[in-house]
Amino acid sequence: MIIEIRHYTLHPGRREDFIRYFESVNRPALRDAGMLVFGPMRDQEDPDKVHWMRAFASEAERQRIKDAFYDGPVWKEKVEPVVMPMIARYEAEIVSTTDGFEGFSGAPEL
Numbered sequence: 337m338i339i340e341i342r343h344y345t346l347h348p349g350r351r352e353d354f355i356r357y358f359e360s361v362n363r364p365a366l367r368d369a370g371m372l373v374f375g376p377m378r379d380q381e382d383p384d385k386v387h388w389m390r391a392f393a394s395e396a397e398r399q400r401i402k403d404a405f406y407d408g409p410v411w412k413e414k415v416e417p418v419v420m421p422m423i424a425r426y427e428a429e430i431v432s433t434t435d436g437f438e439g440f441s442g443a444p445e446l
Contacts (some may be wrong), residue, residue: 354419358419376382
C-alpha cells in the first residue's frame with residue numbers, strides 16, 4: 337500500500353474554513369475518485385496546520401487515480417479555486433507499507 341502523509345500550513349485563521357470545505361466537498365470527491373482518505377487532522381502545536389493522509393493499493397494505482405482526479409472538472413472547478421488560496425504551503429511524504437502492515441481500523445480494504 338502507498339500512503340501519502342500530507343502536511344498543510346494554511347494562511348492565518350483559515351484552518352476551520354479549510355476543514356469545513358475539506359470535510360464537505362474535498363474528502364467525498366477524493367473518495368469518489370478511488371482514494372482512501374484519512375483526515376483532516378488538526379495539528380496540536382500549530383493553529384495554522386492541518387494533516388491528512390490518502391492511501392492507494394500500488395504506485396501505479398496512485399498515479400492513475402491522481403491523474404484522473406487532478407485533470408477532472410471536480411478538482412479544477414470545485415476544489416482548487418477554493419482550497420488553494422487557503423494554503424500557504426504544503427508538503428507530502430510518500431511511504432510504502434511493510435508486509436506486516438495491518439491497515440487502519442475500520443477502513444475498507446483496498
